[in-house]
Amino acid sequence: MSADPPVAAVPRAGPPPVLLLTGSVALLTVSLATAVGIGSARAGYGELLRAVAVRTGFTGVEPLPPLLDSLVWDLRVPRVLMAALVGAALAVCGTVLQAVTRNALADPYLLGISSGASAGAAAVVVLGVGAGALGVSGGALAGALVSFGVLVLLLRGGGGLDSARIVLVGVVVGQLFAALMSLVLMAAGDADTTRALTHWLLGSLAAARWDAVAVCAVVTLVGLGAARCCAGSLDALAFGADTAASLGVDVRAVRRLLLVVTAVLTAVAVASVGAIGFVGLIVPHGVRFLVGPRHRLLLPYSALAGAVFLVWTDALARVAFAPREVPVGVFTALVGVPLFLLVLRRRGQL
Template identity: 60%
Template sequence: MTTSSSLAAEPTALLVAGRSRWLGPAVRLGAGVGLLLVSCAVAVCIGAADLSVEQVARSVAAHLGLGTSPLAPLADSVVWQLRLPRVLLAAAVGAALALCGCVLQALTRNVLADPYLLGISSGASAGAVAVLLLGLGAATVGLAGGAFLGGLLAFALVVLLVGSGVGTSITRVVLTGVAVGQLFAAVSALLLMASGDAQTVRGVTYWLLGSLSGARWSSVALVVALVVVGGLVLWSRSAALDAFTFGADAAASLGVDVARTRWLLFVTTALVTAGAVAVSGAIAFVGLVLPHAMRRLVGTAHARLLPTSAVAGAVFLVWADALARSAFAPQEVPVGVVTALVGAPALLLVLRSVAR
């Protein structure tokens, strides 16, 4: 026989269970944001000039109109014009790549999917090579603009070849993206072979490996805007992404407009990825490994997984870039080399867990 006290206890028990279900991921996300802020503050201090966190904080505050900077003009310029934009760009690019990788892994149901799945990285590389070696648009759009347009051109070619009909299969989209990526990679290789300037080729190769050395406030603003707007669009489709993990048929049975939602997600990830690659080159493994790690931490629900992956990607790339510019100082290593050295063993662990 059910008593009135037990009936009264049931809503309380459900409320406590609901709170505990969300409290753990929320605490982890809050801890991640705190770790990101600390990581950015410490990373700005890393470099040839020995600066403390307090000095950096007061310098940044001075540029925001709060007090005066305690640093000499040269050191103050290093903080505001070089280190801070680079650290913030690393955080923004890391968040962008982790977000896009997380979405594409759910959308394609492929554990090896990454942000460069649709040929965007190769298209951006070809655009950058065309600007540097041929001078196309060098005076108007510049290197980042050329890379961004190249990435969008590659994605547009994928859409043109695949079509956007309801019956379009994910396998066809992925294979077309791979083919388009190989096409643009071949174009980049031909342009590099045709160039007789060894110094220019070396600079292009360095950029292709991934580098944040050209960070500017304008590029920070671009990627942050793409991450915020694109991230909100992707997060608003969290329920649809949960459904897509069970297949298109399951998503349709749950009321998801499969074709429209799929292409909205593809277009959004393409724009965010193109913007990230345009300012940093192709940085590998961030969008591939970080989402898998966060699934083990917060579960598979994308309402929690997307923001957590973004924060984790930001923290990871901030520290990877700090290592890239300090490990062999004064020589700087492309950040893509560091992420590959860390990401390749992590990928092997992912493959091992999937094979079990």
Template identity: 45%
Template structure:
């Protein structure tokens, strides 16, 4: 008589564990992001009780109607909350772009500004600020966005199309950056006053002081569309890490996917830079930190980088407002001071054994 076999329950347990881990990871990430935003909104030169902050956020989101002090509610809703949300979107967008470009270009040092978009945005913003292009009808953000698109067009032209070889695109980005940086320096040195130079330097290092709710709506929409598009291409990105030939062998339309993703990253970077200026190290460091947590598979890497970048930028903006009493540092200074040592640690840990 054949003995009865005990049903194997290891496979269902493994499946539940596989499903539970991402839920716990991203749920924790969302809670940390919410806590970071609440912390950033409640702390500043004017101290507001945390309960008042939560009530003001609830009123702004339409989920509560608590009577509050008008000054406190205005500070939370019209200044701090919009600033924190734009910071989160900016960090998420730059981290997402960094993860995409590092896969497409197969270069661990690739970041959103490798295509010269930051340099083009700087030229557009400086042209509006100093030369007054547009006669007041063109805003600083619009000028920066147009300059970003001009830089991307220059990269496409220099590389003979956005689907060219990675090294050719990187070299085209370097050339475009040098060109637009030279144009910016020429405008500043020949036409800007001392006060304008100070404002330009502050903007070039990242400035969240002028963002309001229209920028929040735009940033949320752009990041959401870009994230869904990139996540749909996660399988293609996994294949691109092994080269174009491997991706083509798997049936992926290499040229079309590369052109789509380059365009998405360029537009996303242009939108972020036009709102807050050039903020470095986020798109370079955050994807590497996310890989240490979830590995290189892009269906997990992209949402992890998105959340990590958002949390990092919100906390960096909080530090930039508090580190010097009475004034706000450019947020790019904080991201560089934090990002450079973190990136050095990542490089040290990833070094080959002697």
């Protein structure tokens, strides 16, 4: 497999940076507040403000009825925050991997991490391996880390960390763990467990709780910070390893660091909510069209756009067929495909 040309080579003139940043943050804030009120039981901005005010110790604020308070604070708010964090993490991973591999189709699941997580979840759900201590999320995280360990072992050979080798080894690891998951389901799964696992694999934010949100928030912020520190190196890598090396970039060390960062971000995201596809593919391309290829801007704006995209997609998944909830991964594909085609058309590639 030959390396693709850089995903973007000519900077674009976009909106003024201050205006774009202010608008992006405002859009995310409004999206978070609005999405909390969307669902089978309506809850407006007033209910959200009252729930937050009571939790932060404001006096003179009348608490919400217990049932509504639990709905808003224990279910809706963690779910919306988890959607924003996972969307940001997946978008950042896609942005990084598209530069590291010089492959415009790279996404967070390129390294086979999601297949490892799926196999780990299947081992817990179907075989009961560590069910009492791990749970589905813990099993998925363990499977993701095991698959990354296999990836690292395979990449330690004499072939180096060139982009084509990373892609090929990632595909092999993904296929290996996908086959293991299918083997587990075929050998020991029944209709109910297979249906439950399939629903999880398509992505669901319904189980998001505050402890998981806290873990995801720490990992996402650290990962975004690490990727942002490598923005200059990513700019150079987008033009090839030889060019980056000539500019003084330690290509092997930077690739190793960024592979670890994207693997950990993907592992935590998939373990928290399942494998939600298309966010890490479509968002970087859309943001690159707006702000250009410089990763100093591309990374933070991709995180903001990924957060907004998944918040609204999850809100759509909650209400589209209410009271039945559709896995959010279904809607990320349904919404993402036409958006991706639109971006390609605007760039003259379709």
